[in-house]
Amino acid sequence: MTRISKGLIMIRRNFVSDSGSIDHKQKRFGLWASSIAAGAILFFALCSSVTAATLPAGFSETQIAGGLSSPTAMDLAPDGRIFVCLQGGQLRVVKNGSLLAAPFLSLTVDSAGERGLLGVAFDPNFSSNNFVYVYYTVPGDPAHNRVSRFTANGDVAVAGSELILVDLDNLSGAGNHNGGAIHFGPDGKLYIAVGDNANRANSQTLSTRLGKVLRVNADGSIPADNPFVSTAQGLNRSIWALGLRNPFTFAFQPGTTRMFINDVGESTWEEINDDIAGSNYGWGICEGACSPPNASFRDPLFQYAHGSTSTQGCAIVGGGFYNPTTVQFPAAYVGKYFFADLCNGWVRLFDPSNNTATDFASGLSSPVDLKVAKDGSLYYLAIGSAALFRVQFAGTAPGIVTQPANQTVTQGQPVTFNVSANGSAPLSFQWQRNQANISGATSTSYTIAATTASNDGSKFRCLVTNAFGSATSNEATLTLVPPALATEDNSDSAIALNAVTLIRDPFPLADPYNLSSDNRTRVMLFATNLILASGEDASFVSARAEDAQMNIYPLTVEYVGPVPGFNWLTEIVIVLPGNLPSGQSVLINATWHTQTTNKARIRVK
Numbered sequence: 001m002t003r004i005s006k007g008l009i010m011i012r013r014n015f016v017s018d019s020g021s022i023d024h025k026q027k028r029f030g031l032w033a034s035s036i037a038a039g040a041i042l043f044f045a046l047c048s049s050v051t052a053a054t055l056p057a058g059f060s061e062t063q064i065a066g067g068l069s070s071p072t073a074m075d076l077a078p079d080g081r082i083f084v085c086l087q088g089g090q091l092r093v094v095k096n097g098s099l100l101a102a103p104f105l106s107l108t109v110d111s112a113g114e115r116g117l118l119g120v121a122f123d124p125n126f127s128s129n130n131f132v133y134v135y136y137t138v139p140g141d142p143a144h145n146r147v148s149r150f151t152a153n154g155d156v157a158v159a160g161s162e163l164i165l166v167d168l169d170n171l172s173g174a175g176n177h178n179g180g181a182i183h184f185g186p187d188g189k190l191y192i193a194v195g196d197n198a199n200r201a202n203s204q205t206l207s208t209r210l211g212k213v214l215r216v217n218a219d220g221s222i223p224a225d226n227p228f229v230s231t232a233q234g235l236n237r238s239i240w241a242l243g244l245r246n247p248f249t250f251a252f253q254p255g256t257t258r259m260f261i262n263d264v265g266e267s268t269w270e271e272i273n274d275d276i277a278g279s280n281y282g283w284g285i286c287e288g289a290c291s292p293p294n295a296s297f298r299d300p301l302f303q304y305a306h307g308s309t310s311t312q313g314c315a316i317v318g319g320g321f322y323n324p325t326t327v328q329f330p331a332a333y334v335g336k337y338f339f340a341d342l343c344n345g346w347v348r349l350f351d352p353s354n355n356t357a358t359d360f361a362s363g364l365s366s367p368v369d370l371k372v373a374k375d376g377s378l379y380y381l382a383i384g385s386a387a388l389f390r391v392q393f394a395g396t397a398p399g400i401v402t403q404p405a406n407q408t409v410t411q412g413q414p415v416t417f418n419v420s421a422n423g424s425a426p427l428s429f430q431w432q433r434n435q436a437n438i439s440g441a442t443s444t445s446y447t448i449a450a451t452t453a454s455n456d457g458s459k460f461r462c463l464v465t466n467a468f469g470s471a472t473s474n475e476a477t478l479t480l481v482p483p484a485l486a487t488e489d490n491s492d493s494a495i496a497l498n499a500v501t502l503i504r505d506p507f508p509l510a511d512p513y514n515l516s517s518d519n520r521t522r523v524m525l526f527a528t529n530l531i532l533a534s535g536e537d538a539s540f541v542s543a544r545a546e547d548a549q550m551n552i553y554p555l556t557v558e559y560v561g562p563v564p565g566f567n568w569l570t571e572i573v574i575v576l577p578g579n580l581p582s583g584q585s586v587l588i589n590a591t592w593h594t595q596t597t598n599k600a601r602i603r604v605k
């Protein structure tokens, strides 16, 4: 970056933004001049502050070409070349990532104020006809803007190939508000954005093409279906839309007929307008949305205020729909509209589905134009650094950082598996059980609120994906701890009490102290890892006894519940049936869901 280019920043800041006040312009430029004069250290500090843009995670930028003195606009050729307009009249070619030394074209232009070479477009059939269109200010007294067609021969224009298509209205002495963007629409017509020449009255009259968007055939003739073809006179029949101040940039959405016009405001609002044939966008009656509303004017789809915050600015420059042939950015960008602000050096993203905008990039050095390439890259032209940049999305596939861990819990209790991953945002998560997706399990953790027997031994893993790939975590096994009947140390003798007398076994089958109506003995056993889930009671637990001859006796389970004060311990009350053999030990076990306890011995008198 050079001292000269720094001065041009301020010239350029006035280029599309100022209100035409010469005093204002001189004051601003004078500030820069005094800063530069104040010393090289200050100047260096200023320069070093305008390098790389700040981009969202996963995005990076590359300077494709530098030394572009006072660039104003660019267009991307179907073959991948990028043609860059320099205000002074050169149309330069960036080819295979480098700026060609020879200009495609060197026009003699009036580059005072905001005049000069201001727009370039390729013919829809460029690949076969080699036609390149430019918008520039023809010197003279008075000067005027012009759209001409040139024929390419490789990287240079064929000498003498200029075909003048449109000579616009003569300009006043005001050098600002020339517009200059030109693009072909999907209808094959050439659309031309023309500023109001710093005279707001021009914008509202059909007697001049200043302050308008024009629509002409590729040969410059006027289409018979233009909206004012029967109400405007002569060349003014090329008017397509009116009420514009300085439509420095506009863009068509690939694959649709939609077009957005960026209109640079005076001192309050910057606008994104929805292009509709015959519309009047309000300038010089309204700036931004008309207040009170005026049915004669089409308000902008979106406007942002002048100011110094990250969502404010002073001049909207550059527009590009993210509808490339190859989508490179995350899917959420598709169909959105990039736009930039010259003064505050940001790029934001407008969402046509809800007319809101979000941040994208900041720290650009005075952007003047941006374009979305077929390969899905975003190019921007920065007058502050006199350079062309390409923004790409080069994200990384996910990687698992923290694997889910094996878990062992008591059946009925909750369990949670966690995973963490890196990689370019946004990451999405899908948990699987035994390699089958679990519906709705799409966060970094997966919780089973109450484990059931069917969960025992299940393997859980998480599939993490982003735009660049996927990663699958290790499988973590869920083990449910089976319930166990409490026994004496180092034995299979149950810790069991007569449920009525609370005496230890052996129990008489017909206990004289048993006051129950069925005159049967109840036995109280104790279990661990048998915590009834909500809504469960003794009917969910079964028990049986086995005698020395291995005869099986189903037992009635009367009560199951936590031991007060020892909630991890469960009390199970069972009824000893009358046919249970006495005078020997029997082995008892309990089953809850599909899980069966150990066999614990009790002795019956």
Ligand SMILES: [Ca+2]
Residues within 6 Å of the ligand: 243, 263, 271, 281, 282, 283, 286, 287, 288, 289, 299, 300
């Ligand atoms: Ca407007």
